[in-house]
Structures are given as C-alpha cells and as structure tokens.
Amino acid sequence: xxxxxxxxxxxxxxxxxxxxxxxxxxxxxxxxxxxxxxxxxxxxxxxxxxxxxxxxxxxxxxxxxxxxxxxxxxxxxxxxxxxxxxxxxxxxxxxxxxxxxxxxxxxxxxxxxxxxxxxxxxxxxxxxxxxxxxxxxxxxxxxxxxxxxxxxxxxxxxxxxx
Amino acid sequence: xxxxxxxxxxxxxxxxxxxxxxxxxxxxxxxxxxxxxxxxxxxxxxxxxxxxxxxxxxxxxxxxxxxxxxxxxxxxxxxxxxxxxxxxxxxxxxxxxxxxxxxxxxxxxxxxxxxxxxxxxxxxxxxxxxxxxxxxxxxxxxxxxxxxxxxxxxxxxxxxxxxxxxxxxxxxxxxxxxxxxxxxxxx
Numbered sequence: 001x002x003x004x005x006x007x008x009x010x011x012x013x014x015x016x017x018x019x020x021x022x023x024x025x026x027x028x029x030x031x032x033x034x035x036x037x038x039x040x041x042x043x044x045x046x047x048x049x050x051x052x053x054x055x056x057x058x059x060x061x062x063x064x065x066x067x068x069x070x071x072x073x074x075x076x077x078x079x080x081x082x083x084x085x086x087x088x089x090x091x092x093x094x095x096x097x098x099x100x101x102x103x104x105x106x107x108x109x110x111x112x113x114x115x116x117x118x119x120x121x122x123x124x125x126x127x128x129x130x131x132x133x134x135x136x137x138x139x140x141x142x143x144x145x146x147x148x149x150x151x152x153x154x155x156x157x158x159x160x161x162x
Numbered sequence: 163x164x165x166x167x168x169x170x171x172x173x174x175x176x177x178x179x180x181x182x183x184x185x186x187x188x189x190x191x192x193x194x195x196x197x198x199x200x201x202x203x204x205x206x207x208x209x210x211x212x213x214x215x216x217x218x219x220x221x222x223x224x225x226x227x228x229x230x231x232x233x234x235x236x237x238x239x240x241x242x243x244x245x246x247x248x249x250x251x252x253x254x255x256x257x258x259x260x261x262x263x264x265x266x267x268x269x270x271x272x273x274x275x276x277x278x279x280x281x282x283x284x285x286x287x288x289x290x291x292x293x294x295x296x297x298x299x300x301x302x303x304x305x306x307x308x309x310x311x312x313x314x315x316x317x318x319x320x321x322x323x324x325x326x327x328x329x330x331x332x333x334x335x336x337x338x339x340x341x342x343x344x345x346x347x348x349x
Binding site (some may be wrong): 008009017042043046052055056058060061063066069072074 | 187188202205212284291311341347
C-alpha cells in the first residue's frame with residue numbers, strides 16, 4: 001500500500017478501528033516511513049486539541065417540560081389529525097388554483113382577454129370560499145394587465161440579428 | 163432493559179416513557195447543544211426529538227438500539243435546523259450564549275499569560291470546528307464528544323462505516339490545515 005493510502009487510515013488507526021492484520025501492517029510501515037510517523041503525530045495533536053476544545057454543556061433537566069408536552073399531545077391526539085387535514089386542505093387549494101390558472105392561461109397566450117367575471121370560478125371552487133375567489137379575481141386582473149402591456153412591446157430584436 | 167421499557171410504553175405506561183426521557187434527555191441535549199450552539203434551540207430540539215419518539219414508538223424496529231434510534235432522530239432534526247438557520251449561524255461558542263466554563267485552570271505550568279493564550283487558541287479551534295461542513299461536524303461531535311463508536315455512528319446516520327471514517331478523516335484534515343495556517347499567520 002502507498003503512503004497516501006496509509007495516511008487516510010491514520011484517524012481510523014488512532015481510533016483503534018483498524019482491523020488486526022491491517023493494524024499490524026501499518027505498524028510495520030510506520031517503522032520504515034518517517035513521513036507517515038510525522039503524519040500520525042500531527043493527527044494525534046489534532047485529536048488532542050479537538051478533545052480539549054470540548055465545551056461544557058449547561059446542566060438542564062428537560063424531563064418535566066417534555067412530559068408536559070407529551071401529556072398535552074396525549075390529551076388531544078386529534079390536534080395532530082387536524083393538522084394533517086389542514087395541510088391536505090392547503091394542498092387541494094393549491095392544486096385547484098394551479099388548475100384554474102392553467103385553464104385561464106390559454107387566452108393570455110393567444111392574446112385574448114381573461115373572463116374576469118368570477119361566476120364560473122365560484123361554481124368550480126364553491127367549497128374553497130371567498131378568499132380563494134378574490135385570489136382568482138386578483139390573478140385574472142393582474143394577468144390581463146400583464147397581457148395588455150405585453151402587446152405594447154414590439155418584437156424583440158436580439159443582438160447580432162440581421 | 164430498553165426493550166422492556168419500550169414494550170411498557172407501547173402498552174400505555176406513561177411512567178415508562180418518563181423513565182426513557184429521564185434516561186436519555188441529557189445525552190441528547192448535550193449532542194444537540196454541541197451542534198446548534200444555543201441553549202434555547204437545543205432545549206426546543208431535544209423536546210421535538212422526544213415528541214417524535216413518543217409519536218413513532220409503534221414503528222420502532224427492534225433491529226436498531228434505542229440509543230442509536232434517538233441519535234438518528236436527533237441528527238436529522240439538528241441537520242434540518244442547521245439548514246434552515248444557515249444565515250443566522252454566525253454565533254458560535256464565543257457568544258454570551260455559551261455557558262461553559264474555561265477549560266484550563268491555574269497550575270504552576272500555566273501562568274496567566276499562558277492561560278489567556280491557550281484560551282484564545284481553544285476559542286479559535288471551536289470556531290474552526292463550528293465552521294466545518296455539517297456532515298463532518300456531526301461525525302466529529304458524535305465520535306469525540308458523545309463517544310459513539312464508528313459502528314454506532316454508521317447505524318445512527320444510516321451510512322457505511324467507511325463513510326464515517328472518511329468524514330472524520332476529512333474533518334481532521336481541514337482542522338489540521340486550518341490550524342497550520344493559523345499558526346503561520348500568528349506573529
């Protein structure tokens with residue numbers, strides 16, 4: 001084995017994690033190789049410094065605090081269920097919004113007007129409520145403005161185009 | 163002993179869960195504190211770890227030791243926290259949040275000037291350790307400060323033992339080179 005390979009195994013050796021035969025081979029190599037011995041010493045020093053740099057951990061007992069939380073969760077396990085339902089509702093709303101925006105993006109791309117009246121949208125998103133409706137209204141009017149300003153921009157010429 | 167405790171908890175004995183928390187909370191708090199460097203955040207994360215344990219004890223497979231499983235949950239939560247708070251991580255153990263005592267005490271070999279110099283060296287070293295990539299620091303903290311073996315780290319992080327060895331080697335290589343540069347730069 002080359003020195004480069006042995007050097008990679010030095011922390012392993014120092015940790016006593018090198019298998020027996022490999023450990024014996026490394027010890028033999030160390031007798032003959034000054035470079036690896038120096039490398040070993042440098043890693044020994046790093047190990048020593050890492051240990052010395054260990055910070056003292058504040059004395060703290062979290063048992064009561066944790067148990068209080070556990071008891072709270074035990075007493076109302078449905079809160080976790082509610083959280084899951086809330087996340088699912090958000091996901092469904094997001095998916096519906098994406099679908100409707102995708103549906104309305106056709107007229108924008110072809111340069112047409114958006115159906116700003118939200119009656120159709122209300123039918124689709126009956127259960128989602130007023131907040132969602134106003135979101136769609138806002139999206140539609142914003143997209144209309146964007147579409148109108150796009151029409152005002154002339155054809156874009158790229159540098160180097162003849 | 164842990165297996166019996168888990169069986170009792172699953173059977174609905176909350177006293178046993180309290181025993182589990184009491185047995186492991188210091189260890190997990192120490193690990194998280196060394197990683198996130200804040201008493202408050204470490205307390206919150208430790209609480210989250212045990213809540214997660216409580217929620218998923220039913221799914222706990224007996225093939226892993228409880229100790230390893232706790233470290234796995236704590237490592238995932240800690241790495242997640244560190245990723246989310248990357249920008250706010252300029253505070254290190256130098257800050258007022260660090261509650262530890264000086265690691266060196268007066269002795270005939272250590273005159274006040276030497277103590278100050280050594281303390282400064284330790285502070286710089288802690289900064290260097292805090293600046294290591296999270297994955298390397300995780301392996302370093304688990305091995306050097308939590309005293310887990312290579313195999314235990316591999317089990318906790320669900321990586322091969324060889325990867326643990328490589329991460330520790332690279333972490334130490336970075337520290338050694340940074341220390342060398344630091345010493346060269348000193349007047």
